[in-house]
Amino acid sequence: MSHPVAVIGAGPFGLSTAAHLKARGIPVRVFGDPMVSWRDHMPAGMLLKSTPVASSIDAPQPGHRLADYCDAAGIKRLVTDEDIIPVETFIGYGEWFRDRLVPELEQVRVVSVDRHTAGGFELKLDSGELFTARAVVVATGLSSLAHLPAELAEAVPEGPAPTGPVSHSSQEHDLTRYAGKDLIVVGAGQSALETAALAAEAGAQVRVVSRGRGKVAFGAPPWKQPRLRPESPFGRAWSLWALSSYPHPYRHLPAAARHYLVRRVLGPLGAWWLRDRFQGKVQVSEVDRIVRADASEGSPRLTVRTLAGRPEDLSADHVIAATGYRVDIAAMDFLGHGLRTRLAVSRGTPRLGAGYVSSVPGLYFTGLPAAASYGPVMRFVCGTEFASPRLAAHLAASHGQTGAPGTGRG
Structure with missing residues (x-):
């Protein structure tokens, strides 16, 4: 029997990729805790900012979209731009998708991945098992990529933690x-604003501190979207339509442009439905920057530079950094040192070619680590529709195995 392909990660991108590989008759072993980032690293009561059209996990055959899950679960169909998705519903959808298409998922952790002397890759599992894979797909999502700015990190040299003075929003x-x-709460994106609103509704006194260009703002409701622009999963705009419909030319842009667009397109903005829950309930301090953070006396204190250029101290019982995620190959410590040193990277992210393959033949990346090569759509679940069938097709072709192609339409 030929060596299988290993898919590391069991979130939307990992599950979608595995389903497409299986549909082509490619032996697959899939590792991870299903939907763990959504289940354990998002706040209880959270609602997805993404619309239903942007929230379906792509499958190689019809019948596995979010609306299909709603029908199967006997809950209200979530299909229009005005329908809001509770995180619990999305977690249930991911687990339903897994049960139907990737039931053989192994809930074990991959400890290490290295090149095998005879070709392919050697993987070690936390169960102690060693096995050889002919190719590896890294679909680990947000795992280990939480970003804490240097000015906050200096207050917690041991790292952020909910029990300490500073935590990251992924820990709450x-x-x-x-x-x-x-x-x-530090930040101005949906994570920061929704975390602040939920904490205020739970009885906390909350202040949001937004830095630099990160002004607190909210999107327009669907009925106020401009009608003379093309639709995209993220709203009506020519730029959003181009980036979500044609990710394949993105990797040919200059590196500076690619990284800028990933950072700025669909940047910090609260969902339209969050405005009424936030305004009047949460204080906002828009500052030029955070100069330093200190927790030497137990409680955290931030020294900020105001927009007027004056220093100001802000104190609280706790600081939550809703400061997003940053892809860094160095943080993916399950990849062996030899693999990491062979990978071509751009600002810490893997440089990917056609079909999501890295500079190491047989090693693929999908989801967030692919955003710097394929654009902002890779930050969202709807990116599976573009990524999964293309990755599966490239992997099959590179191993001389065509199989039955998936539709890419879930």
């Missing part, structure tokens, strides 16, 4: 524990 699942406390 139950915000009710901040009831009656003063809380600072």
Whole structure:
């Protein structure tokens, strides 16, 4: 029997990729905790900013979209731009998708991946098993990529933690524990604004600190979207339509342009439905920058430079950094040192060619690590529709195995 392909990660991109590989008759072993980032690293009560059209996991055959899950689960169909998706519903959808298309998922952790002397890759699992894979797909999502700015990191040299003075938003699942406390949330994106609103609703006194260009703002509701522009999963705009419909030319742009667009397109902006829950309930301090953070006396204190250029101190019982994620190959410590040193990278992200393959033949990346090569659509679940069938087709062709192609339409 030929060596299988290993898919590392069991979120939307990992599950979608595995389903497409299986549909082509390619032996696959899939590793990970299904939907773990959504289940354990998002706040309870969260609602997805993405619309239903942007939230279906791509499958190689019809019948596996979010609306199909709603029908199967006997819940309200989520199909229009005005329908809002509770995170619990999305987690249930991902697990339903797994049960139907990737039931053989192995809930074990991949400890290491290295080149095998005889070709392919050697993987070690936390069960102690060693096995050889002919190719590896890294679909680990947000795991280990939480970003803490240097000015906040200096206050917690041991790292962010919910039990310490500073945490990252990915570590905050139950915000009710901040009831009656003063809380600072750093950031201006949906994660920051929704975390702040949920904490305020739980009884905390909350201040959002937005830095630099990160002004607190909210998107327009669907009925106010401009009608004379093309539709995209993210709204009506020519740029959004181009980036979501044609990701394949993106990797040919100059590196500076690619990284800029990933950072700025669909940047910090609260969902339209969050405005009423936020305004009047959460204080906002828009500052030029955070100069330093200090927690030497137990409680965190931020020294900021105001927009007027004056220093100001802000204190609280706790600081949550809703400062996003940053792809860094160095943080993917399950990849062996030899592999990491052979990878061509651009600002810490893998440089990917056609079919999502890296500079190491047989090693693929999908989801967030692919965004610098294929554009902002890779940050969202709807990116599976472009990525998964193309990755599966490239892998099959490179191993001389065509199989039955998937439709790429879930």
